[in-house]
Amino acid sequence: xxxxxxxxxxxxxxxxxxxxxxxxxxxxxxxxxxxxxxxxxxxxxxxxxxxxxxxxxxxxxxxxxxxxxxxxxxxxxxxxxxxxxxxxxxxxxxxxxxxxxxxxxxxxxxxxxxxxxxxxxxxxxxxxxxxxxxxxxxxxxxxxxxxxxxxxxxxxxxxxxxxxxxxxxxxxxxxxxxxxxxxxxxxxxxxxxxxxxxxxxxxxxxxxxxxxxxxxxxxxxxxxxxxxxxxxxxxxxxxxxxxxxxxxxxxxxxxxxxxxxxxxxxxxxxxxxxxxxxxxxxxxxxxxxxxxxxxxxxxxxxxxxxxxxxxxxxxxxxxxxxxxxxxxxxxxxxxxxxxxxxxxxxxxxxxxxxxxxxxxxxxxxxxxxxxxxxxxxxxxxxxxxxxxxxxxxxxxxxxxxxxxxxxxxxxxxxxxxxxxxxxxxxxxxxxxxxxxxxxxxxxxxxxxxxxxxxxxxxxxxxxxxxxxxxxx
Amino acid sequence: xxxxxxxxxxxxxxxxxxxxxxxxxxxxxxxxxxxxxxxxxxxxxxxxxxxxxxxxxxxxxxxxxxxxxxxxxxxxxxxxxxxxxxxxxxxxxxxxxxxxxxxxxxxxxxxxxxxxxxxxxxxxxxxxxxxxxxxxxxxxxxxxxxxxxxxxxxxxxxxxxxxxxxxxxxxxxxxxxxxxxxxxxxxxxxxxxxxxxxxxxxxxxxxxxxxxxxxxxxxxxxxxxxxxxxxxxxxxxxxxxxxxxxxxxxxxxxxxxxxxxxxxxxxxxxxxxxxxxxxxxxxxxxxxxxxxxxxxxxxxxxxxxxxxxxxxxxxxxxxxxxxxxxxxxxxxxxxxxxxxxxxxxxxxxxxxxxxxxxxxxxxxxxxxxxxxxxxxxxxxxxxxxxxxxxxxxxxxxxxxxxxxxxxxxxxxxxxxxxxxxxxxxxxxxxxxxxxxxxxxxxxxxxxxxxxxxxxxxxxxxxxxxxxxxxxx
Ligand SMILES: [K+]
Ligand SMILES: [K+]
Numbered sequence: 001x002x003x004x005x006x007x008x009x010x011x012x013x014x015x016x017x018x019x020x021x022x023x024x025x026x027x028x029x030x031x032x033x034x035x036x037x038x039x040x041x042x043x044x045x046x047x048x049x050x051x052x053x054x055x056x057x058x059x060x061x062x063x064x065x066x067x068x069x070x071x072x073x074x075x076x077x078x079x080x081x082x083x084x085x086x087x088x089x090x091x092x093x094x095x096x097x098x099x100x101x102x103x104x105x106x107x108x109x110x111x112x113x114x115x116x117x118x119x120x121x122x123x124x125x126x127x128x129x130x131x132x133x134x135x136x137x138x139x140x141x142x143x144x145x146x147x148x149x150x151x152x153x154x155x156x157x158x159x160x161x162x163x164x165x166x167x168x169x170x171x172x173x174x175x176x177x178x179x180x181x182x183x184x185x186x187x188x189x190x191x192x193x194x195x196x197x198x199x200x201x202x203x204x205x206x207x208x209x210x211x212x213x214x215x216x217x218x219x220x221x222x223x224x225x226x227x228x229x230x231x232x233x234x235x236x237x238x239x240x241x242x243x244x245x246x247x248x249x250x251x252x253x254x255x256x257x258x259x260x261x262x263x264x265x266x267x268x269x270x271x272x273x274x275x276x277x278x279x280x281x282x283x284x285x286x287x288x289x290x291x292x293x294x295x296x297x298x299x300x301x302x303x304x305x306x307x308x309x310x311x312x313x314x315x316x317x318x319x320x321x322x323x324x325x326x327x328x329x330x331x332x333x334x335x336x337x338x339x340x341x342x343x344x345x346x347x348x349x350x351x352x353x354x355x356x357x358x359x360x361x362x363x364x365x366x367x368x369x370x371x372x373x374x375x376x377x378x379x380x381x382x383x384x385x386x387x388x389x390x391x392x393x394x395x396x397x398x399x400x401x402x403x404x405x406x407x408x409x410x411x412x413x414x415x416x417x418x419x420x421x422x423x424x425x426x427x428x429x430x431x432x433x434x435x436x437x438x439x440x441x442x443x444x445x446x447x448x449x450x451x452x453x454x455x456x457x458x459x460x461x462x463x464x465x466x467x468x469x470x471x472x
Numbered sequence: 473x474x475x476x477x478x479x480x481x482x483x484x485x486x487x488x489x490x491x492x493x494x495x496x497x498x499x500x501x502x503x504x505x506x507x508x509x510x511x512x513x514x515x516x517x518x519x520x521x522x523x524x525x526x527x528x529x530x531x532x533x534x535x536x537x538x539x540x541x542x543x544x545x546x547x548x549x550x551x552x553x554x555x556x557x558x559x560x561x562x563x564x565x566x567x568x569x570x571x572x573x574x575x576x577x578x579x580x581x582x583x584x585x586x587x588x589x590x591x592x593x594x595x596x597x598x599x600x601x602x603x604x605x606x607x608x609x610x611x612x613x614x615x616x617x618x619x620x621x622x623x624x625x626x627x628x629x630x631x632x633x634x635x636x637x638x639x640x641x642x643x644x645x646x647x648x649x650x651x652x653x654x655x656x657x658x659x660x661x662x663x664x665x666x667x668x669x670x671x672x673x674x675x676x677x678x679x680x681x682x683x684x685x686x687x688x689x690x691x692x693x694x695x696x697x698x699x700x701x702x703x704x705x706x707x708x709x710x711x712x713x714x715x716x717x718x719x720x721x722x723x724x725x726x727x728x729x730x731x732x733x734x735x736x737x738x739x740x741x742x743x744x745x746x747x748x749x750x751x752x753x754x755x756x757x758x759x760x761x762x763x764x765x766x767x768x769x770x771x772x773x774x775x776x777x778x779x780x781x782x783x784x785x786x787x788x789x790x791x792x793x794x795x796x797x798x799x800x801x802x803x804x805x806x807x808x809x810x811x812x813x814x815x816x817x818x819x820x821x822x823x824x825x826x827x828x829x830x831x832x833x834x835x836x837x838x839x840x841x842x843x844x845x846x847x848x849x850x851x852x853x854x855x856x857x858x859x860x861x862x863x864x865x866x867x868x869x870x871x872x873x874x875x876x877x878x879x880x881x882x883x884x885x886x887x888x889x890x891x892x893x894x895x896x897x898x899x900x901x902x903x904x905x906x907x908x909x910x911x912x913x914x915x916x917x918x919x920x921x922x923x924x925x926x927x928x929x930x931x932x933x934x935x936x937x938x939x940x941x942x943x944x
Binding site: 060061144145146314315316317318319320322323346347349350352353354356357358375376378379380382383385386387389393396397399400401403404405406407409410424457460461464466467470 | 533616617618786787788789790791792794795818819821822824825826828829830832847848850851852854855857858859861865868869871872873875876877878879881882896929932933936938939942
């Protein structure tokens with residue numbers, strides 16, 4: 001337990017330092033960020049000093065406590081400047097949770113006129129949240145056996161000194177790839193005509209598939225075809241497995257079932273929707289392709305930028321976008337949703353079952369990336385989908401208690417749990433905003449984003465009393 | 473193959489006889505039913521004579537062909553009188569498919585002024601569809617290994633002479649229970665003040681959890697509290713496993729995990745919604761309890777009667793009813809949806825997975841009705857849920873192509889695939905009707921009802937080319 005508190009205190013110290021940096025850069029909001037930094041650093045420092053020397057034991061259950069608490073700590077610290085600045089507490093908490101979980105649903109409007117310090121802070125929250133999730137996906141989720149992630153449990157997740165060192169090397173390589181992508185993305189955005197501030201803010205939220213923008217028009221502010229195609233590319237980059245980048249860089253091996261499945265699906269959906277739009281709406285082919293590609297990639301990678309209000313494309317497109325919202329990118333990336341690995345395992349298991357109809361006594365094992373998927377992983381994936389569906393439906397019903405209409409409650413629950421950002425409908429659609437929702441709904445959605453980011457199970461394990469008896 | 477055609481011809485002959493009976497009873501629609509009977513009996517007779525002596529081989533794959541074709545044959549024959557009478561072909565087919573799958577969505581209005589012959593025919597279709605589904609669930613689905621139904625594969629599904637005889641005895645006992653329930657239900661309805669015709673028509677569609685009524689006000693026409701409570705009771709009776717009745721009658725053993733789970737869930741949901749209604753709406757307790765109980769049991773047993781438009785209870789109730797629509801009664805009953813057995817297996821498997829988090833190397837097997845559930849059944853259940861979800865979502869997207877709003881397409885797809893009947897929203901809600909939908913949407917929904925009734929997999933297997941290569 002003290003070690004969990006110690007790591008949380010490091011997180012607070014890091015975030016306090018970032019607040020200090022923001023204070024230095026933007027005079028208009030200097031006092032807000034200085035105050036927040038002071039408070040965060042003090043609390044972080046106290047916890048750090050009181051826990052740094054009592055290491056205590058460490059077991060698998062502490063991983064749940066660590067992930068579960070880190071996202072709450074970061075959301076609270078992230079909310080602090082927003083609250084001190086101008087927002088109510090729930091609005092600040094919602095905005096920070098939406099940031100740190102890389103969801104990108106926002107309660108703020110008039111973004112174009114908002115202080116730059118605040119805009120950068122929102123973008124930084126998403127960027128930290130993205131890298132935090134990748135590191136958790138490499139270091140913690142596999143040993144926590146959450147949602148079939150034990151599939152990625154390699155020797156490097158075990159306890160030996162040598163393996164720990166190699167895991168640390170791997171994690172730091174990942175962070176370098178993340179930094180590199182963000183840097184290149186910033187340069188590309190500048191070369192396309194964004195101001196430096198816009199480029200940095202959007203690069204931070206593109207690579208993290210977060211989706212916060214500096215304008216109410218979201219990415220639609222940039223009408224350049226070049227910028228929109230580059231945005232599409234870098235959103236996709238944020239949704240690819242970071243372990244895959246490292247393998248490509250180290251060994252030049254491109255092959256990955258997840259990456260292939262994601263790209264094939266995207267190409268099929270984009271072509272299908274483009275043809276449908278051109279045939280029914282008569283819009284120009286290339287412009288339609290660009291619009292469709294950007295918005296489909298944005299939803300599937302769970303980034304949530306919009307360049308147009310695609311919900312005005314009619315009920316068919318709205319229904320298609322709802323389904324895409326649930327999909328998600330690859331595991332081991334910054335993106336949310338159910339993710340490709342799980343869809344692949346699910347579909348292959350269904351396929352094996354179909355074969356068994358023809359040959360009831362045949363043995364059809366499910367393979368993934370060349371290895372046999374064992375029953376434990378299979379039921380982990382199945383459990384993930386059960387919790388995923390149950391969380392979304394339960395949240396939608398609970399939102400109904402606040403008299404939200406069905407489209408808003410269902411798409412709101414879905415977009416929160418899948419960490420996408422925009423919903424469907426007039427209120428929370430890509431052109432809308434979550435500010436108008438009642439406070440209770442904002443608390444519920446904050447919980448949905450939190451549960452979705454931690455792949456449900458992590459949060460639900462914390463709610464079981466038996467866990468707390470065992471963990472101490 | 474000839475045997476499959478032979479059984480279908482028997483079905484046609486039986487339905488032709490029922491048309492003849494309806495013609496005799498109701499002079500106003502005599503010629504319609506005589507014409508239909510003549511046509512059906514002629515076609516049925518020809519097929520029967522040409523196939524009765526060529527038995528041919530029989531293998532497991534023929535079961536798919538038999539179930540798949542029987543529901544189409546019955547829907548076509550069932551549509552014939554409706555088409556000859558007054559409806560367009562798609563309306564007649566939709567109505568008959570909705571009948572034979574015991575869905576109960578209707579395109580007909582002014583039911584109170586409709587010829588009784590037509591009303592009885594709709595009720596008879598549901599009654600036949602109900603008993604057909606129970607028999608298929610006992611005799612065919614377990615050997616077809618559809619949706620985990622191999623769980624119910626006992627020696628009686630195997631091929632020995634003695635076992636076939638015992639399966640036949642079991643099926644005939646089931647039919648007697650079904651007849652008995654229908655008879656008692658009719659008497660109870662008469663004793664509560666229904667006319668004989670109303671009582672028979674409603675008993676036929678209560679026990680089959682079909683939900684067709686003789687009035688536009690559905691069961692709401694009968695304001696008697698006694699009748700509404702009895703309706704609640706007999707809808708529940710239709711959703712209990714018919715094998716359970718036989719066990720109770722033979723051996724007096726009441727214990728059944730499915731029955732218990734269904735009743736516990738119903739009590740919890742009914743009490744919860746009643747308390748919420750009383751607290752927020754201030755309605756009288758007993759009347760609210762009756763209204764809630766009737767409508768919840770109606771949706772969960774997938775009957776689909778309504779005594780009130782519960783979608784006017786606000787978004788929370790609407791969301792709750794949408795989720796209840798997906799639930800379903802017990803396997804081996806007439807009801808649709810995912811059914812209790814599968815929810816139980818699903819939840820226990822999730823529970824086992826949660827336990828594995830605490831003890832990664834422990835073995836936690838899933839048990840059902842005292843027996844261990846093997847992996848084959850588990851993945852059958854998982855496959856069911858995948859196809860269930862995919863069919864509903866795919867159908868909802870396809871309905872979007874006809875410019876239906878999201879509530880209508882989603883709840884329409886759900887209510888069709890779960891064989892419930894009413895959807896949510898102004899168009900297809902409990903107070904509405906499917907007549908206004910475009911023809912394409914009606915075809916899609918007919919397919920949804922068909923796929924849902926045959927537990928998806930049966931239909932999808934027929935769509936795989938490899939099946940047709942193997943079956944001949
Ligand atoms: K996002
Ligand atoms: K029904």
